[in-house]
Amino acid sequence: GIQVEQSPPDLILQEGANSTLRCNFSDSVNNLQWFHQNPWGQLINLFYIPSGTKQNGRLSATTVATERYSLLYISSSQTTDSGVYFCAVEYGETSGSRLTFGEGTQLTVNP
Amino acid sequence: DSGVTQTPKHLITATGQRVTLRCSPRSGDLSVYWYQQSLDQGLQFLIQYYNGEERAKGNILERFSAQQFPDLHSELNLSSLELGDSALYFCASSPRPGAGGWQETQYFGPGTRLLVL
Numbered sequence: 001g002i003q004v005e006q007s008p009p010d011l012i013l014q015e016g017a018n019s020t021l022r023c024n025f026s027d028s029v030n031n032l033q034w035f036h037q038n039p040w041g042q043l044i045n046l047f048y049i050p051s052g053t054k055q056n057g058r059l060s061a062t063t064v065a066t067e068r069y070s071l072l073y074i075s076s077s078q079t080t081d082s083g084v085y086f087c088a089v090e091y092g093e094t095s096g097s098r099l100t101f102g103e104g105t106q107l108t109v110n111p
Numbered sequence: 112d113s114g115v116t117q118t119p120k121h122l123i124t125a126t127g128q129r130v131t132l133r134c135s136p137r138s139g140d141l142s143v144y145w146y147q148q149s150l151d152q153g154l155q156f157l158i159q160y161y162n163g164e165e166r167a168k169g170n171i172l173e174r175f176s177a178q179q180f181p182d183l184h185s186e187l188n189l190s191s192l193e194l195g196d197s198a199l200y201f202c203a204s205s206p207r208p209g210a211g212g213w214q215e216t217q218y219f220g221p222g223t224r225l226l227v228l
Binding site: 104 | 146156161217224
Protein backbone atom coordinates (compact mmCIF):
# COMPACT_ATOMS: atom_id res chain seq x y z
CA GLY A 1 0.00 0.00 0.00
CA ILE A 2 0.91 3.64 -0.11
CA GLN A 3 3.40 5.04 2.39
CA VAL A 4 2.79 8.41 4.01
CA GLU A 5 5.66 9.99 5.90
CA GLN A 6 5.41 13.18 7.93
CA SER A 7 8.21 15.30 9.27
CA PRO A 8 9.26 16.42 11.74
CA PRO A 9 7.64 14.03 14.24
CA ASP A 10 7.82 16.66 16.98
CA LEU A 11 8.07 20.43 16.87
CA ILE A 12 8.26 22.92 19.73
CA LEU A 13 7.76 26.62 18.99
CA GLN A 14 7.47 29.88 20.80
CA GLU A 15 4.27 31.79 20.22
CA GLY A 16 4.58 33.97 17.13
CA ALA A 17 7.00 31.70 15.28
CA ASN A 18 6.39 30.24 11.83
CA SER A 19 6.69 26.59 10.89
CA THR A 20 6.54 24.20 7.94
CA LEU A 21 5.27 20.64 8.20
CA ARG A 22 5.98 18.17 5.42
CA CYS A 23 4.12 15.13 4.08
CA ASN A 24 5.71 12.75 1.55
CA PHE A 25 3.73 10.03 -0.15
CA SER A 26 4.96 7.09 -2.19
CA ASP A 27 2.41 6.96 -5.03
CA SER A 28 0.01 9.14 -7.00
CA VAL A 29 -2.98 10.22 -4.96
CA ASN A 30 -6.55 11.27 -5.73
CA ASN A 31 -7.11 13.15 -2.51
CA LEU A 32 -4.95 14.71 0.18
CA GLN A 33 -6.24 16.24 3.38
CA TRP A 34 -4.57 17.96 6.32
CA PHE A 35 -6.11 17.62 9.77
CA HIS A 36 -5.45 19.09 13.19
CA GLN A 37 -6.16 16.84 16.16
CA ASN A 38 -6.65 19.05 19.19
CA PRO A 39 -5.80 17.99 22.75
CA TRP A 40 -9.39 16.77 23.22
CA GLY A 41 -8.97 14.32 20.35
CA GLN A 42 -11.13 16.06 17.77
CA LEU A 43 -9.98 15.78 14.16
CA ILE A 44 -10.50 19.11 12.43
CA ASN A 45 -10.33 19.48 8.67
CA LEU A 46 -7.78 22.06 7.61
CA PHE A 47 -7.41 21.57 3.88
CA TYR A 48 -8.55 19.36 1.04
CA ILE A 49 -5.63 19.82 -1.34
CA PRO A 50 -4.80 17.09 -3.89
CA SER A 51 -2.79 19.69 -5.80
CA GLY A 52 -2.02 23.40 -5.80
CA THR A 53 -1.99 25.96 -3.00
CA LYS A 54 -4.66 27.07 -0.57
CA GLN A 55 -4.72 29.57 2.25
CA ASN A 56 -6.98 29.93 5.27
CA GLY A 57 -5.98 32.70 7.65
CA ARG A 58 -2.60 31.95 9.19
CA LEU A 59 -2.50 28.51 7.60
CA SER A 60 -1.65 27.63 4.06
CA ALA A 61 -0.88 24.40 2.22
CA THR A 62 0.81 23.42 -0.99
CA THR A 63 0.73 20.04 -2.70
CA VAL A 64 3.11 19.22 -5.54
CA ALA A 65 1.48 16.06 -6.81
CA THR A 66 4.14 15.33 -9.45
CA GLU A 67 6.81 15.27 -6.76
CA ARG A 68 4.61 13.52 -4.22
CA TYR A 69 4.74 15.90 -1.31
CA SER A 70 2.63 18.43 0.52
CA LEU A 71 3.57 21.24 2.89
CA LEU A 72 1.54 22.87 5.64
CA TYR A 73 2.64 26.35 6.71
CA ILE A 74 1.64 27.83 10.03
CA SER A 75 2.48 31.49 10.51
CA SER A 76 2.43 33.53 13.71
CA SER A 77 1.71 30.40 15.74
CA GLN A 78 -0.59 30.55 18.77
CA THR A 79 -0.90 28.25 21.76
CA THR A 80 -4.22 27.02 20.35
CA ASP A 81 -2.31 25.62 17.36
CA SER A 82 -0.87 22.93 19.64
CA GLY A 83 -1.86 19.37 18.86
CA VAL A 84 -1.10 16.76 16.23
CA TYR A 85 -1.19 17.54 12.54
CA PHE A 86 -2.02 14.67 10.21
CA CYS A 87 -1.69 14.33 6.49
CA ALA A 88 -3.98 11.72 4.89
CA VAL A 89 -4.17 10.52 1.30
CA GLU A 90 -6.61 8.56 -0.82
CA TYR A 91 -5.51 6.59 -3.86
CA GLY A 92 -6.33 3.82 -6.22
CA GLU A 93 -9.79 2.79 -5.06
CA THR A 94 -12.18 1.83 -7.84
CA SER A 95 -15.46 1.54 -5.99
CA GLY A 96 -14.96 3.28 -2.69
CA SER A 97 -12.56 5.42 -0.75
CA ARG A 98 -10.23 5.24 2.21
CA LEU A 99 -7.81 7.69 3.76
CA THR A 100 -4.33 6.49 4.69
CA PHE A 101 -2.86 8.63 7.45
CA GLY A 102 0.70 9.56 8.25
CA GLU A 103 1.95 9.27 11.80
CA GLY A 104 1.52 12.96 12.43
CA THR A 105 3.57 15.91 13.65
CA GLN A 106 3.16 16.75 17.35
CA LEU A 107 3.25 20.55 17.61
CA THR A 108 3.66 22.33 20.92
CA VAL A 109 3.42 26.13 20.97
CA ASN A 110 4.66 27.70 24.19
CA PRO A 111 3.49 31.13 25.39
CA ASP B 112 -18.64 21.32 14.39
CA SER B 113 -18.35 18.99 11.37
CA GLY B 114 -22.03 17.97 11.39
CA VAL B 115 -21.14 14.31 12.01
CA THR B 116 -22.43 13.00 15.33
CA GLN B 117 -21.22 9.98 17.25
CA THR B 118 -22.57 8.33 20.36
CA PRO B 119 -21.57 7.54 22.98
CA LYS B 120 -18.61 9.87 23.60
CA HIS B 121 -17.03 7.48 26.07
CA LEU B 122 -17.50 3.78 26.70
CA ILE B 123 -15.92 1.61 29.37
CA THR B 124 -16.47 -2.12 29.21
CA ALA B 125 -14.87 -5.43 30.07
CA THR B 126 -13.02 -7.99 27.97
CA GLY B 127 -15.31 -10.41 26.19
CA GLN B 128 -18.18 -7.93 25.97
CA ARG B 129 -19.92 -6.51 22.90
CA VAL B 130 -20.56 -2.82 22.18
CA THR B 131 -22.25 -0.78 19.46
CA LEU B 132 -21.01 2.60 18.31
CA ARG B 133 -23.38 4.86 16.44
CA CYS B 134 -22.77 7.49 13.80
CA SER B 135 -25.03 9.98 12.03
CA PRO B 136 -23.50 11.53 8.91
CA ARG B 137 -23.78 15.14 7.83
CA SER B 138 -27.10 16.03 6.27
CA GLY B 139 -27.08 14.92 2.65
CA ASP B 140 -23.97 12.72 2.90
CA LEU B 141 -24.42 9.17 1.63
CA SER B 142 -20.98 7.76 2.50
CA VAL B 143 -19.93 6.77 5.99
CA TYR B 144 -16.42 5.70 6.98
CA TRP B 145 -15.10 4.17 10.20
CA TYR B 146 -11.55 4.66 11.47
CA GLN B 147 -9.71 3.43 14.55
CA GLN B 148 -7.00 5.40 16.32
CA SER B 149 -4.87 3.42 18.75
CA LEU B 150 -1.51 4.19 20.31
CA ASP B 151 0.32 1.39 18.54
CA GLN B 152 -1.43 1.39 15.13
CA GLY B 153 -2.12 5.07 14.58
CA LEU B 154 -5.18 6.11 12.55
CA GLN B 155 -6.45 3.22 10.45
CA PHE B 156 -9.34 2.87 8.03
CA LEU B 157 -11.80 0.13 8.93
CA ILE B 158 -14.70 0.19 6.48
CA GLN B 159 -16.83 2.37 4.20
CA TYR B 160 -20.52 2.25 3.37
CA TYR B 161 -22.24 4.16 0.62
CA ASN B 162 -26.04 4.38 0.60
CA GLY B 163 -26.36 1.17 2.57
CA GLU B 164 -23.79 -0.89 0.69
CA GLU B 165 -20.25 -1.79 1.69
CA ARG B 166 -17.80 -0.03 -0.64
CA ALA B 167 -14.31 -0.42 0.80
CA LYS B 168 -12.81 -2.54 3.53
CA GLY B 169 -9.60 -2.08 5.49
CA ASN B 170 -7.97 -4.23 8.14
CA ILE B 171 -11.19 -4.68 10.06
CA LEU B 172 -11.15 -7.62 12.45
CA GLU B 173 -13.67 -10.43 11.99
CA ARG B 174 -14.95 -9.63 15.49
CA PHE B 175 -16.00 -6.20 14.17
CA SER B 176 -18.91 -5.55 11.86
CA ALA B 177 -20.73 -2.51 10.57
CA GLN B 178 -23.85 -1.57 8.69
CA GLN B 179 -25.56 1.48 7.30
CA PHE B 180 -29.28 1.80 7.72
CA PRO B 181 -31.89 3.26 5.32
CA ASP B 182 -31.86 6.56 7.24
CA LEU B 183 -28.06 6.58 6.52
CA HIS B 184 -26.89 6.32 10.10
CA SER B 185 -24.27 3.67 10.70
CA GLU B 186 -23.36 1.35 13.53
CA LEU B 187 -20.05 -0.32 14.28
CA ASN B 188 -20.37 -3.48 16.35
CA LEU B 189 -17.37 -4.71 18.28
CA SER B 190 -17.61 -8.14 19.92
CA SER B 191 -15.46 -10.41 22.09
CA LEU B 192 -13.59 -7.29 23.10
CA GLU B 193 -9.92 -7.47 24.00
CA LEU B 194 -7.68 -5.03 25.82
CA GLY B 195 -6.08 -4.09 22.51
CA ASP B 196 -9.40 -2.85 21.15
CA SER B 197 -9.17 0.17 23.42
CA ALA B 198 -8.99 3.10 21.04
CA LEU B 199 -10.66 6.20 19.70
CA TYR B 200 -13.16 5.26 16.98
CA PHE B 201 -14.01 7.91 14.42
CA CYS B 202 -16.81 8.07 11.94
CA ALA B 203 -16.51 10.29 8.87
CA SER B 204 -18.90 11.14 6.07
CA SER B 205 -18.85 12.52 2.55
CA PRO B 206 -21.55 13.19 -0.06
CA ARG B 207 -20.57 10.53 -2.61
CA PRO B 208 -18.66 7.24 -2.89
CA GLY B 209 -15.32 9.02 -3.09
CA ALA B 210 -14.01 6.70 -5.80
CA GLY B 211 -12.55 7.56 -9.19
CA GLY B 212 -13.50 11.08 -10.15
CA TRP B 213 -15.54 11.73 -7.01
CA GLN B 214 -12.65 12.76 -4.78
CA GLU B 215 -13.92 14.87 -1.95
CA THR B 216 -13.41 15.88 1.64
CA GLN B 217 -14.20 13.46 4.44
CA TYR B 218 -15.61 15.17 7.54
CA PHE B 219 -14.89 13.53 10.88
CA GLY B 220 -17.08 13.20 13.93
CA PRO B 221 -15.84 13.79 17.49
CA GLY B 222 -15.09 10.11 18.06
CA THR B 223 -16.04 7.48 20.63
CA ARG B 224 -13.36 6.70 23.19
CA LEU B 225 -13.52 2.99 24.06
CA LEU B 226 -11.73 1.59 27.07
CA VAL B 227 -11.69 -2.18 27.56
CA LEU B 228 -10.72 -3.29 31.06
